[in-house]
Amino acid sequence: MNKLTAVVIGAGSRGGGYAKLMKDTALFQVVAVAEPIASRREQIASMHGIPADRCFSDWTPLLDCGKIADVAVIATMDRDHMGPALRAIELGYDLLLEKPIAPEPADCLALYKAAEAKGVRVVICTVLRYTNVFIKLKEIIDSGKIGEIMSVNHEECVGNIHQSHSFVRGNWGNSKRSSTMLLQKSCHDIDILQWLIGKKCKSVQSYGMRSFFTEANAPEDAPARCTDGCPHADTCAYNALKWYYEAKDNLWFRGACTGEVEPTDEQVLEALRTTNYGRCVFRVDNDVVDHQTVNMLFEDDCLVTFTMNAFNAGGRFIHIMGTKGEVRAALDGETPIDITYFQFVPGQGMGQERIDMKADNSITSGHGGGDEGLIRTLYAYLRGEYQGKSVPTIEETYYNHLLVFAAEQARLTGQVVDVEQFRKAVEER
Ligand SMILES: NC(=O)c1ccc[n+]([C@@H]2O[C@H](COP(=O)([O-])OP(=O)(O)OC[C@H]3O[C@@H](n4cnc5c(N)ncnc54)[C@H](O)[C@@H]3O)[C@@H](O)[C@H]2O)c1
Known part of the structure; x- marks a missing residue:
């Protein structure tokens, strides 16, 4: 196999993970x-x-070395994508760029236009598109087996501990340092919904708030940090000493809090004493929502409800209802569970089928196999050999990000937002 070459910018959790998959x-x-x-x-x-x-x-x-590889992988933090991405585009690199493109719609537009003008390909890491479970779901919908889609209910269950680690104490807790919850976490879901449905969303409405991970819920006698001898240590679900210090094999959490590849206990303790990772989970500087709903009206009267929620063990659950049948699929945590679908077959009774996704799932990397699926697909795509439907153009990803921005505007204003008018306003600014 002829290898392609890559440069990696930002070798944290994502950049390091991609480099390993590139090797493996x-x-x-x-x-x-x-x-x-x-x-x-x-x-x-x-x-x-x-x-x-x-x-x-x-x-x-x-x-500054110029273009020295086929592709540039950009996996810096949300607010640090634009600098290296625009420079790499200028040099003629194709990009694998982490989501979100950027925290502001104008920057997303600028990046899409720069890539288009230069004629380079920019693949955003919307990893759900590369999981077997969502690829299979797309196949079922496009086969026409469930007819025209009338309604979709989709849940993103972030998981209470994942929420506390990443979206309260971690990199993404404060939107001014990262981006909004809907953009940084749920842009995957808004993207996958548009991909599966294959139509445009016309208008959007949203509720969302941070209600639990707030100072008001801190026990009065809890100290500022879990390392300061909290009287609730044995009963608190979010005791940082338990999740970071005692859980020695939790390399994800220990690596994130220290920044180190192989952190020592001393480094972990020091991080808990000095960084947000050791703070009482109710007394951090987080501002992103911990639950949100988005209602979307798509073309042809297709109604879609999306819910993001921290109060669960984690996973994604989707139920699609069409004029000829319904289909349900899920990632239970990171594990694909069986797809079931049910067809209303005229004259033949009802048809029900179950697709065993565990048996089908040959890929075992993060995001239900999406990370490895992405790297394998990227290779075929860059070589011009890709036959599937997963890879979006940067224009499509830009458009899907716009729906997220429109939903955020709807949440903040309490108004229903017309997506086309929102797009025009961004592009005429
Ligand atoms: N696709 C997904 O499912 C997914 C999942 C998690 C995170 N993300 C996104 O991926 C991006 C990275 O997230 P992460 O979890 O890897 O974060 P991270 O903090 O682990 O990694 C970011 C890395 O960028 C490095 N960096 C900072 N300044 C730099 C510079 N000037 N030059 C080069 N590198 C620099 C940091 O030291 C760090 O190692 C974020 O935008 C995040 O939202 C995507």
């Missing part, structure tokens, strides 16, 4: 890395045998 699949050779944290940078350098003069602590000198 033997489809890509990473030839340069930019990452300020030494242990993260060195891990990728040793995995791919990158020479020292191609390892950088910032993206600027890496891109």
